Amino acid sequence: MTVNGVRRGGSVEPRRTLADFLRDDLELTGTHVGCEHGVCGSCTVIVDGRTVRSCLMLAVQAAGREVTTIEGVASGGGLGPLQQALQDSHGFQCGFCTPGFVMQATAFLRTHPDAREPEVREALSGNICRCTGYQGIIDGVLLAVQRSQH
């Protein structure tokens, strides 16, 4: 598979999840596992352009596909525009759910570059944050939309 633009391979048991493969085998620990049953969204990654719960996908199912994780969102180790907007809006607290939200919002904004608040809320409603009450996250995504239009 291609992970963040780099070809990566490995031999794994059929039962190994994509999340565990990314975290343990490739040591890309930015993808967090929050529930292991596809509800919380912390482990969200992008596979061939679409968001996937990497706890519910097997590593072997990702063979030959293009995977983007949180580590691949911004180049050069800095913050991308969405991440910067999320920091500017005090989006997060403990940070555990954060990579999943960033991946979900990244994929969403590609298809909804001028999204408004109700759509943003709906789009992020499959990701759970226990710390923030969501307002800073929503505001950060809306700020990224606003900045992209200037």
Next chain:
Amino acid sequence: MTQIAAQRYTGTSVKRSEDPRILTGSGRYIDDVKLPGMLHAAFVRSPLAHGRVLAVDVSAARALPGVVAVLTGADLDTMTVRGPDPMVTFIGLGGSGPDYSLLATDKVRFVGDPVAVVIAESRYLAEDGCELVEIDYADLPAVADAASALDPGSPPVFADLGSNIIVPRRRTELGDVPGAFAAADRIAEFHLDVHRHQNVPMEGRGIVVSPGAGSGQLTVHVATQGVHVARNGIAACLGLEPEQVRVLAGDIGGSFGLKMGASREELAVAAAARALGRPVKWIEDRSEHLTASGQAREESFDVRAAVSGDGDLLGLDVAMVIDTGAYPVAAGIVPATIQMMLPGPYTLPALGFESTAVTTNKASYISYRGPWASETFVRERVLDLLARDLGLDPLEIRLRNVAPRTSPPFMMVTGRPLIGVTTRESLELVARMADFPAFRRRQAAERARGRYLGIGVATFIEPAPGPRMPGAPSVMGTESMRLRLAGDGVLTLFTGQMPHGQGHQTTLAQIAADEFGVPFEQVRVVVGDSDLVPAAMTGGSRSATMAGGVTLHGARQLKAKVLDFAALLMEASAVDLHIAGGQVVVRGDPDSAVTVAEVARRAASGLFGAAADELEVEASFDGGESGWSGGSHCAIVEVGVETGIVRVERYMVAEDCGELINPAVVEGQIRGGVAQGIGAVLLERSAYDQDGNYQSGTFMDYLLPTACEIPRIEIEHLETVPLDPDVNFRGVGEGGMIVAPPTVVNAIEDALAPFGVRIYEQHLPPARILELIAAGGETG
């Protein structure tokens, strides 16, 4: 973003220095710790609520390739020192503590009780091993609720206690309780229930224990709110001196009172790693977390209220029963704090209070954000119920009963001075935010169209840390900090605070930068290493005052020391020097500037005959005058009377936590707490059936609020009259969670007033709303 004083970081929403790492996936959480040769643990857990363990056969599991060890409760009993839970050691139990083993030996006491631990080369293999452990149980009748536990005939959860009562009924009377009830125009009686729900941080518990090769020191990486709490608990359990255990913690994925780093599972992993001589990791999965990490808030209250015809609350008489679950830890502190806080900011002149704590076959009752929160629910619910009976507006009954701000301060009947409390102001402010008269008009118009809107208000005070008592040495003990200026000009703060989302690495740096006189970026905050930081913990909303205060005073002390050195260096008098922008300057002579880095390098050079480490201070702070946090919240809800669905349309907060360090961080704490409170009312429940089977083991059963259920939360700040010359920051971690449940329930009852609905409980999912409407229609 709030701009308060352009020249200061304190009071402005400085961007968090934690964010670049968490936004790029570069955080280091417990599951990211990977050590050479590391093994993985998984637990075999009881499927029964209550049962006798007849036999444990681990032979098949031990034979599985990849499994390194299987340890039973009996094995661990020989490897560890029995003793109370570290939190019990810390806070006391209030009654007779039962004796029990780390993992179950003779009996299992709740669904999820750990019975054995499998250690294997991978987590997958460890879980395979768990499947092969054969346990014979004899089913025992479950004690599934407090009523059963109070029955003397119920099977004892702990044989050595003889009954299921941990702390027997205790009664206290404060003020003239019989007199209050004799003088009342009206006496109302209610039974109120608060349901079991739980913390649910997005990261569960977890630990990696590495036995030191040769040194004998155990290195423990753990998700905890305090590395020393974890260290002391682990050392005591393993029969080691605290210094033989080094506890490290990185980023913590939330906690809300859960993570103390020395739970039964974590202690078992520490014992296993020590016995095996290899690092062992355990990461709690979500099912384990929901089932076994602990739950909170299961209390019931019989309340008698004495009230005048005008709505003066003359007395309350409250009998509480707390269901502490199995392996009790909260039996003492929760009832005591509930009693102390029950009068709230009101003049209430008489309080009768009694409480009983029981043990049951459910997960342990643990601390959860505002552990005493049920007192606010009871008081604020009772006020609304009384107001409705008397035909008073909910604001009116509160304003009528709020204690005046007098000098000397009004004393709560439970003995604490209500100094600097701004309840009246916050009630009036939140009422203006909501525009009550306009809402009442809209409510009436919508009701005529068949839409049911309601408004609810509730108020709270939070001892964060609480007022200084005359003659008492301090409010919350003392907080320590080590501060050091290094040759690169970086001011480093070593704090025992263990942030798990609160942003201490930002907020403490703001205070230090202002007080010391360096740019914010020049301050580093070191946390999470029991060998490096002073003993403390993050919890109880103590950080703002205690850690904020020690940062301020410590920076002041270090600055004086730096200026003394600089005075020698610059041949000036220290009183003529000050530090600004990282430079020491002679007042009135900007050309004299010398960087603090230069001062530190020269100090280290021994030029002044001083040791290199002398630009370091150990500071401590006793809380100063401290004070209360508090505020009033208001919710506007719409109840779908056909569906039972409650939508929170607006949520407004008038908050007073004294001087704000970082308004965006404060508002994040409030909003997060309110979201948990909304979840507690509309969604969340740790449900058990009558046989003690746990019903909420997945996120399909334990429902958490999402971005679609939580409205924009509007916040206005009040700043209390300053009480202390320097430190007027107060904690704000718990208030949102404390007061949101009564705020929302009060709003729901208001919406359903046309149906005659009265609400005596806290959990109101759609099915329950429909039941209430149906029952209200029959009686109302």
